[in-house]
Amino acid sequence: MGRLAEQLTGHARIGLDTCVLIYHIERHPTYFPLTQGLLANIEAGHLTAITSILALMEITVRPWQLQRSDVVRDYEEILTHFPNLTLVDVNRDIAGQAARLRAQYRLRAADALHVATALVHGATAFITNDRQLAQLRENVRVILLEDCVPI
Numbered sequence: 001m002g003r004l005a006e007q008l009t010g011h012a013r014i015g016l017d018t019c020v021l022i023y024h025i026e027r028h029p030t031y032f033p034l035t036q037g038l039l040a041n042i043e044a045g046h047l048t049a050i051t052s053i054l055a056l057m058e059i060t061v062r063p064w065q066l067q068r069s070d071v072v073r074d075y076e077e078i079l080t081h082f083p084n085l086t087l088v089d090v091n092r093d094i095a096g097q098a099a100r101l102r103a104q105y106r107l108r109a110a111d112a113l114h115v116a117t118a119l120v121h122g123a124t125a126f127i128t129n130d131r132q133l134a135q136l137r138e139n140v141r142v143i144l145l146e147d148c149v150p151i
Contacts, residue, residue, distance in 0.1 A: 004034050004148040007141070008047065008125060015118025015140065016051040016085075017111075017128035018058040023145070025059065025075070031129075031145050038127070042084050049085045052094075052117040054110055056087065088117050105135060115140065 008014065022028075024035035042049045056079055063071035079087050088094070090113060097116035101107055107115070111130060118126045118140055125141045126133070133142045 002148070002150055004038060004127075004143070004145070007143045007148060011047070011123075011125040011141065013048045013050065013121070013123045015114065015121075015123035015126040016049050016055070017114050017126065017130060017133075018051070018055040019129045020127050020145070021051070021055055021059055021079075023129075030149055034145055034148055039082075043082065045084050047084065050088055050118050050121045050123050051079075051085065052114050053087055053089050054113055055079065058110070086121070088121060090117070093120050101136075101138075105132075107132065 020035055020038070023031035024039060028035075038047075041047050056076060059075055059079075060072045063069070063075065079085070090098075094113065094116045097120055098109070098112040101112040101115055102109065105112075111133060114128075115126055115133065115136065115138070119138060123140055125143055127143045127145065129145045131144065134144060136142055
């Protein structure tokens, strides 16, 4: 995990953007080694992670397009039972925080909801690959996976 582990020093609770899960599921050649280490640390309890229920929606689009409800069920089972990962429903606090983030940073609705979920649930780091989120000046450190890839 190298650089990613360095970036996560001092962060016990992190937020995950959907891309982290997609890179892992698809075994992305560049990012899979990072996501594999990250998810192993979460599973082992070295970190706790938060992600929005939107992640479940986003990772199941392709299986639904392929009419693979079995894969949808598998993804749902994995996300809802993954150790030390909390899948969070959108509530009033998250929606309010997301609206503020959208207004202040001109974020897309889904991005604002992902970050708001992390903030409301006390994450101090948010892992993504969305460079637009790097502009955030909130109580969360945005870590871009592309910046952590070994050279």
